[in-house]
Amino acid sequence: MASQSISFRPAKIVKQLPWSLDRKAALGSLLILTTFSLIGWLYLGQASVITSSTMKIDGLRQEIDLLNHQNSELTLEIAELESIRRVEARARELGFSPTNPANIRYLSAPNALVSAPEELAGSSQSQMPESAPWQAWLDTLAANIVGE
Amino acid sequence: MTAKQQYHNRIFVVMAVLSAAGLLLVAQLARWQIFQHDEFVVLAKEQNQREIELKASRGRIFDSNNHLLAANDFVYEVSASPQIINDPYETTDRLYRLLNIPRETLLDGLLSDALWIPLTRSAPREAGETLREWDITGIEVNPRSQRAYPEGALAAQLIGFVNDNNDGYYGLEGYYDKVLRGASGKQEGEHGPFGDLIPLGEFDITPPKEGADLYLTINRAIQQAVEDELYQAIQRYGAESGTVVVLEPKTGALLASANWPAYNPNDFAQTDAVYYINNTVSWPYEPGSVFKIVTMAAALDSGTIGPGTSVRDEGVLEYGGQSIYNSDRQAYGIVDMTTVLAKSLNVSTAQIAIAMGAERFYTYVRRFGLGRLTEIDIYGETPGTVKIPGDIYWYESALATNSFGQGIAVTPIQMAVAVAAIANDGLLMKPYVAQKVVPRGAGRVIEVQPKIIRRAVSADTADVLTQMLADALEMEDSPALIPGYRVAGKTGTAEIPIPGGYHPYLTITSFAGYFPVDDPQVVILVILNKPTVSKWGTKTAAPTFNRIGQRLISLMDIPPDAVQQLTINNEQ
Numbered sequence: 001m002a003s004q005s006i007s008f009r010p011a012k013i014v015k016q017l018p019w020s021l022d023r024k025a026a027l028g029s030l031l032i033l034t035t036f037s038l039i040g041w042l043y044l045g046q047a048s049v050i051t052s053s054t055m056k057i058d059g060l061r062q063e064i065d066l067l068n069h070q071n072s073e074l075t076l077e078i079a080e081l082e083s084i085r086r087v088e089a090r091a092r093e094l095g096f097s098p099t100n101p102a103n104i105r106y107l108s109a110p111n112a113l114v115s116a117p118e119e120l121a122g123s124s125q126s127q128m129p130e131s132a133p134w135q136a137w138l139d140t141l142a143a144n145i146v147g148e
Numbered sequence: 149m150t151a152k153q154q155y156h157n158r159i160f161v162v163m164a165v166l167s168a169a170g171l172l173l174v175a176q177l178a179r180w181q182i183f184q185h186d187e188f189v190v191l192a193k194e195q196n197q198r199e200i201e202l203k204a205s206r207g208r209i210f211d212s213n214n215h216l217l218a219a220n221d222f223v224y225e226v227s228a229s230p231q232i233i234n235d236p237y238e239t240t241d242r243l244y245r246l247l248n249i250p251r252e253t254l255l256d257g258l259l260s261d262a263l264w265i266p267l268t269r270s271a272p273r274e275a276g277e278t279l280r281e282w283d284i285t286g287i288e289v290n291p292r293s294q295r296a297y298p299e300g301a302l303a304a305q306l307i308g309f310v311n312d313n314n315d316g317y318y319g320l321e322g323y324y325d326k327v328l329r330g331a332s333g334k335q336e337g338e339h340g341p342f343g344d345l346i347p348l349g350e351f352d353i354t355p356p357k358e359g360a361d362l363y364l365t366i367n368r369a370i371q372q373a374v375e376d377e378l379y380q381a382i383q384r385y386g387a388e389s390g391t392v393v394v395l396e397p398k399t400g401a402l403l404a405s406a407n408w409p410a411y412n413p414n415d416f417a418q419t420d421a422v423y424y425i426n427n428t429v430s431w432p433y434e435p436g437s438v439f440k441i442v443t444m445a446a447a448l449d450s451g452t453i454g455p456g457t458s459v460r461d462e463g464v465l466e467y468g469g470q471s472i473y474n475s476d477r478q479a480y481g482i483v484d485m486t487t488v489l490a491k492s493l494n495v496s497t498a499q500i501a502i503a504m505g506a507e508r509f510y511t512y513v514r515r516f517g518l519g520r521l522t523e524i525d526i527y528g529e530t531p532g533t534v535k536i537p538g539d540i541y542w543y544e545s546a547l548a549t550n551s552f553g554q555g556i557a558v559t560p561i562q563m564a565v566a567v568a569a570i571a572n573d574g575l576l577m578k579p580y581v582a583q584k585v586v587p588r589g590a591g592r593v594i595e596v597q598p599k600i601i602r603r604a605v606s607a608d609t610a611d612v613l614t615q616m617l618a619d620a621l622e623m624e625d626s627p628a629l630i631p632g633y634r635v636a637g638k639t640g641t642a643e644i645p646i647p648g649g650y651h652p653y654l655t656i657t658s659f660a661g662y663f664p665v666d667d668p669q670v671v672i673l674v675i676l677n678k679p680t681v682s683k684w685g686t687k688t689a690a691p692t693f694n695r696i697g698q699r700l701i702s703l704m705d706i707p708p709d710a711v712q713q714l715t716i717n718n719e720q
Contacts (some may be wrong), residue, residue: 068205069222069291073273079216079298084372099702101632106711 196346198339204330205293205588206314207359209307209321211368212583218307218321221296224276224289226267230258233286242282243267246275269312270294295321301412303371305426306405306581308527309413318424320362320581322527327585330359360591363584365401370394373699374404378674381692382408386680391427391560392696395671397568397662399598400577402524403670405561429522429529432557433675436642437475437492437685438660439553442566443501444489445613446512449574449605452504455612458484461496468545472498475641489638490620494552501551509547510536515604516566517576518558524579526561533557553642564673566604567660570617571636571668574610576601618665628661628690630697632708636668637661637693639685644678654678659689663697666713669706672696 080086180188209218226247233239236258244251247268257265269292271279279289295310308319316325337351378392394404405428411419425431447453463479465472474480474494480487488496501509513519519534534556535542549555558566561579569576578599585594605613617636621629629635640658643650658675662668674689674696682688700706707715 065291069273072205072220073222075216076219076221076296076298079219082215083299084215084302084368085300088372098699101630101698101701101708104702106707 196338196340196349197336200335202333202335202354202356203293203314204332204356205358206295206310207328207330207361207588209328209362209364211364211366211371213367213369214363215368216298217303217364217366217368218295218297220293222273222291223269223294224271224273224279225269225292226271226276226279227288228258228265228267229286229288230260230262230265231286233258233284239284239287242284243279243287246278247271295413297413299368300414301410302368302375303366303405304410304413305407305424305428306366306526307413308426309416309424311416318527319426320364320526323525324362324582324585328359328362331357333357358588360585360587362582363586364581365396365403365583366405366581367403367703369703370700371404371406373703374696375406375408375410377692377696377699378406378408381674381676381688381695385676385682385688387676387688388678389427390677391431391673391675392692393428393560393564393671393673394696394700395564395568395579397571397577397668397671400565400568400579401583401598402561402579402581405526405581426526426528428560429524429526430559432530432532432559433656433677434556434642434645435553435558435563436640436656436658437494437552438563438567438638438640438658438673439556439558440489440492440497440551441570441613441617441638441660442513442516442518443497443509443551444485444616445516445570445605445609446509447500447504448613449512449609450504450508452508453485453500455485455616458482459488459496459499461488461493461499463495465495465498465548467498467502467548468543470545470548472548486616486619486623489616490623492552492639492641497552498548501547506537506547509551510534512604513550513556515576515602516569517601517604518556518562518566522559522561522565522579524561525581529561530559532559532562553640560673560675563658563660564671567662567673568671569604570610570613571662571671572610573607574603574605576604614665614668617661621661624686626690627686628659628693628697630663630694630701632710633663633697633701633706634665634709635661635663635697636665637690639690641683641685653683655683657683657685657687657689659685659693661693661697664706664709664712666709669704670697670700672700 206220208216208220211217228239230236236255240251240255240258243249244254247254249267254267257267267287271289276289276291279287293314294312297304297307297309304319306319308317308321308323310316310321314329316322316328321328333354333356335351335353337353338346338349340346374392374394378390381387382390390406390408392404392406393402395401396403405426407427409423411423416424444453448455459482461474461480461483463474463477472495475492480491480493480496483491483493483496487493488500513534513536519532519536521529521531523529534550535546546555565576565579578601580596580598583596585596587593614636617638618634621635621637626635626637626639628637628639637660640656640660642656642658644654644656645651656675656677657679658673660671660673662671672693674692676688676692679688
């Protein structure tokens with residue numbers, strides 16, 4: 001039995017390796033490598049798309065939140081500008097005054113007679129000033145316009 | 149030993165050591181990966197799994213004409229992590245004016261050893277957005293919802309307020325807190341070290357359920373008019389406080405509820421908590437002669453008296469060991485029931501109650517819902533105090549004093565609802581403020597329908613009493629009367645109980661009335677607490693009723709009696 005020396009020196013190990021591969025093995029290895037590369041590339045591509053989409057969705061969600069905030073603020077601002085105290089103050093500035101029941105005139109059908117509440121109630125203590133002729137004419141005209 | 153053997157031995161030792169190390173590694177990996185797998189999964193989750201609360205937006209509150217009464221504004225919470233701020237001096241200089249914090253205070257905070265310090269909970273939007281743009285390392289800026297009331301102090305006690313933790317208190321905010329606040333959602337998943345969601349990690353989002361919107365029966369124009377008139381009355385008559393309740397008698401819908409002093413719910417934290425209380429539902433007071441409406445209704449309905457019944461009023465009545473007098477200490481001789489109401493005679497009213505008997509009297513008091521909750525949808529309602537025979541503190545004399553509204557405590561809403569029952573043909577309605585609850589998103593709209601609680605008295609009794617009340621006001625030419633409209637109502641002047649008796653000169657004045665009597669559209673209860681110009685309801689509360697009534701006629705388009713009669717005739 002011939003003695004066989006085994007060397008663990010790296011240079012010897014490299015020399016002893018079976019470097020000569022056959023063509024089929026090389027092709028198989030290349031195929032496997034390509035397949036894995038393709039899968040890896042697909043995975044990374046998809047992951048990249050998902051990540052960018054997620055970030056985009058997150059950005060849009062934040063934009064929705066911001067728009068909702070701004071919408072709430074604008075709604076509130078409108079409500080504040082429309083508040084009854086502000087509207088009343090502005091109306092007074094423009095020369096309007098609160099309605100008094102004594103100033104409300106009801107048109108009675110069919111002849112469109114204009115009567116103050118006190119007159120209709122038959123009150124002798126009417127606080128209403130007498131209607132000017134032009135006022136009566138205007139009221140009659142108004143009644144005609146509304147089709148009475 | 150040859151060199152070759154030594155060489156082989158060394159190789160063996162090295163291989164053995166490496167194998168042992170490899171085995172150790174494998175064993176440790178097996179321990180971590182297999183035996184302690186669950187433990188490490190939990191540990192990993194603790195580190196990268198976070199649950200973020202997605203806060204629900206609180207529901208808004210609208211009046212009956214869809215005007216916004218309560219909504220949500222956004223402010224910014226700003227905090228700092230002093231340990232990671234690069235230049236505290238420069239950061240202080242940039243922030244202190246923006247956040248309106250004294251420079252020294254801010255600098256002290258940023259130079260401190262604390263890991264985290266709050267800077268402000270309510271930075272305005274502009275400041276918050278500027279800070280977000282600056283993106284200073286160590287300064288955290290988060291938007292936060294804050295309740296806002298665009299009408300300011302309007303209906304403050306009725307609406308209530310919401311604190312910084314989104315908890316509703318008092319009024320409707322308190323009563324409907326669960327409905328308005330909605331339910332928070334959550335975002336669970338793997339987060340990066342800066343708290344951002346890892347895109348490819350596992351996550352689960354449960355969206356928040358937004359709070360429902362509330363639509364009220366309150367009309368802001370009516371509310372404003374009533375508050376204005378109440379404020380003017382308090383100034384005019386030197387009263388300490390006041391309450392006005394306006395109800396729609398046919399439905400029980402609350403049209404306005406005003407209290408003075410009021411507060412601005414936008415600045416609730418700056419207000420004394422005593423002003424948060426809604427006296428309309430929480431304040432038991434002695435109603436005084438307004439209560440004679442209940443006594444008279446009970447006597448008429450039980451058949452104890454009729455509209456033509458007369459009694460002898462001798463100006464004083466001894467009953468149950470107590471002397472009862474008329475308010476002016478006069479005797480009126482033989483008087484009919486309308487005169488009893490017109491002159492507001494305590495002695496005659498007590499005689500009627502005594503003739504009726506305690507059992508029947510208190511049965512009617514209960515039928516009118518007094519001494520128990522009306523169950524109106526406002527936070528903090530109290531039942532008042534009605535002692536009945538059998539209670540330890542009920543004495544025989546209570547029947548007489550209770551008949552004209554002394555020794556009995558009711559809330560303004562109870563009194564208004566009781567008077568509204570007379571205006572509504574004897575039917576007692578459940579008062580309500582929210583007419584519609586509208587969910588945002590999926591869900592069913594809940595519309596509140598008027599609810600009859602019970603019949604307090606017959607329709608005939610209610611009609612007869614209405615005419616008597618209207619006649620009584622006209623007999624006395626009451627300042628409550630409104631030209632063109634027939635008004636039914638009753639004044640009240642109640643002494644204020646103090647330890648050992650009643651206050652010598654301070655009173656609670658009130659007027660409860662409704663109009664037009666043929667088709668009542670509104671019930672108005674005016675209460676002025678401790679007026680100093682006059683202690684009488686006729687001089688203070690009745691004129692206030694008149695002014696409020698006139699405002700409501702315009703706002704609610706209530707036609708005068710004659711026009712209404714003409715309309716009815718034309719329709720026929």
